[in-house]
Amino acid sequence: MDFDIRVIRADEWEQARELRLSALRDPLAHLAFLDTYEAAAARPDSFWQERTVGASEDGPGGVRQFVAEAADGRWVGTVSVLVERAEAETFFGDVPVVEQTHVVGVFVRDEARGSGVIDALFAAAAEWSWSLAGQRTERVRLYVHSENGRAQAAYRRLGFADTGARVALHGSEEANELEYELLRPAG
Template identity: 60%
Template sequence: MRYLIRTIRADEWELCREIRLAALQDPVAKIAFLDTYEDAVTRSDSFWRERAEGASEGASESGGSVRQFVAEAPDGSWAGTITLLVERPSDEPRFGAPAKTDQTHIVGVYVRPEARGTGVIDALFRAGVEWSWALPEPVIGRVRLYVHEDNARAATFYRRFGFVETGERVAVPGDADALEVEYEVLRPAGDAA
């Protein structure tokens, strides 16, 4: 099956909610997300509208700091998603160490089980990393993400895609005995926006 990789539109908040709730019901959700299905399902429609609006293509064009990509099937359903947050050294850190350079942070990675192994995740990551390098302002120096130390499947993909461990470790909120491991990919040398 062929998928269209694109950014979300602001009016697609119901699809954003649906795929997020599906992600939070995945068997690895407990180690893959810092959110729970029980919390997410109680959020209001206005929460999901604002979330979609803030991560949509129009928001980013006007200086927004979030972009959500989806893999859309021919029938209009979404097979997977990733979200990128722009982080600047002057920003309060959302998670992990403060930014030392302008960077994007990949979060909310999810591919439906039936689409796994089809290349959807590779296409989503290519789109997100290419978007990061193409931003005219700020010029992004690296793309980072965190993965739970027990999420071997995800860590294997990130390494295969070209991400490397930075050595940074962060305690998982609510579980001081577990760690999130930071990975990064640096802007290619000589690649200017």
């Protein structure tokens, strides 16, 4: 499969919405996303427009959404990257001791799985993380549900390691998410 990896543009909110809704229909969505199809589908256009602007190439810089765009223009995969500053509380309630980024919203359409899309998306996310001006990003992290073996295997293959940190999943006393990290290469 031929595809290009790029950051979304501010005016592509309809494509961003469609891809997110497709991700939320995935059989493992309940393990991978803190959202539901029904809730996302009910959000107004203004929500999607603001979200897309914020994660676009012209956005304020704290978030970037990368997409894999097939030769026919269809988006076949995505990852978003959040900047997390040292000593500042994150969306997830923790306070990192190093400058880091956080990968969220990982999704590859069925027909693109196994084609290298996930590798290329993560390479772009890491490259962007390492290149941030004004800080030296020391690691890229993500959380993965303890029962999502497919995603865990993909992340390990991409060089991420389980840190041993666990976070209780919202609304569950038993389920938790595992923190994985990719450390900045030496040099």
